[in-house]
Amino acid sequence: DRITREDVERFIVDQKSKSRVTVAATPAARRVAHESGVALETVAGSGPRGRVQSTDVLATAKSIPSPTTEVNGREAEVVPLTSIRRTIAQRMQQSFQESPHIALTVDVDMTEAEATRKRFNTQTEKLGQPRITVTALMIKVVAWALVRNPYINASFNGDSISLWKDVSIGVATAAPQGLIVPVLKGADHLSVSEINMRLIDLAERARENKLKLEDVQGGTFTISNLGMFGIKQFRAVINPPESAILAVGAVVRKPIVVDEQDNVEVRPILSLTLSADHRVIDGIAAARFLSDLVIGLESPSMLLF
Numbered sequence: 001d002r003i004t005r006e007d008v009e010r011f012i013v014d015q016k017s018k019s020r021v022t023v024a025a026t027p028a029a030r031r032v033a034h035e036s037g038v039a040l041e042t043v044a045g046s047g048p049r050g051r052v053q054s055t056d057v058l059a060t061a062k063s064i065p066s067p068t069t070e071v072n073g074r075e076a077e078v079v080p081l082t083s084i085r086r087t088i089a090q091r092m093q094q095s096f097q098e099s100p101h102i103a104l105t106v107d108v109d110m111t112e113a114e115a116t117r118k119r120f121n122t123q124t125e126k127l128g129q130p131r132i133t134v135t136a137l138m139i140k141v142v143a144w145a146l147v148r149n150p151y152i153n154a155s156f157n158g159d160s161i162s163l164w165k166d167v168s169i170g171v172a173t174a175a176p177q178g179l180i181v182p183v184l185k186g187a188d189h190l191s192v193s194e195i196n197m198r199l200i201d202l203a204e205r206a207r208e209n210k211l212k213l214e215d216v217q218g219g220t221f222t223i224s225n226l227g228m229f230g231i232k233q234f235r236a237v238i239n240p241p242e243s244a245i246l247a248v249g250a251v252v253r254k255p256i257v258v259d260e261q262d263n264v265e266v267r268p269i270l271s272l273t274l275s276a277d278h279r280v281i282d283g284i285a286a287a288r289f290l291s292d293l294v295i296g297l298e299s300p301s302m303l304l305f
């Protein structure tokens with residue numbers, strides 16, 4: 001009999017169906033395999049009864065040598081874009097092309113914030129709880145400032161602006177599959193300790209590729225912290241459909257003038273840079289938000305923890 005196109009298509013579908021049945025793999029492993037272009041049949045599973053885990057797929061992907069080619073007469077390693085990397089590239093390009101970015105920077109004296117965090121950690125250690133991080137304290141203050149400055153917690157809709165009633169803060173996080181932004185929902189209603197525990201949970205699940213779709217959706221504002229890498233100051237690209245993102249640098253000890261008599265002391269100084277969508281946020285609104293952040297971080301005891 002003559003082989004038709006329908007026969008070929010049916011054969012391909014059957015083969016894919018068999019592959020899904022014969023290879024035992026977790027849903028996360030299948031997703032990572034699809035994103036990285038790794039065939040599950042080539043992956044040795046480390047789970048129960050040889051079930052393929054997402055970490056197995058990532059390990060296999062790393063072991064596959066990247067092809068080389070010539071680009072403009074020069075040899076280069078070719079790294080195919082994963083679906084996550086492609087999505088990030090498209091969203092960042094869209095953001096920078098469509099949103100007129102303005103950036104404002106302030107320096108914050110972190111003396112009181114560090115003292116407050118130290119007092120917190122004295123108590124958390126006694127209770128056997130994890131130490132409060134700078135990021136957790138930062139999120140608490142940011143959430144407080146967003147409530148006071150609703151246009152920072154907003155989105156541009158073309159012919160209208162949505163001022164979100166909920167304060168849901170995304171935290172840019174490096175994960176094996178690429179940059180990801182887990183979201184703390186209702187951050188303005190959480191204590192510092194609750195924020196800290198949720199951050200730990202989200203970071204662990206991000207590293208293990210166990211985040212759910214709802215964990216990365218619904219953000220109204222994003223914080224990007226590169227201070228742990230020694231970056232003192234930088235501009236971040238807004239994560240659409242949000243209208244602003246806060247870039248957090250490293251805390252650096254600097255000599256500063258502390259009073260009207262020009263006395264100088266060495267203080268821990270932090271640089272914060274707000275990137276804002278000028279379609280939604282005027283310069284004065286961005287400045288007021290940063291001013292509130294300075295107040296909250298330099299006098300954190302005024303906030304109710």
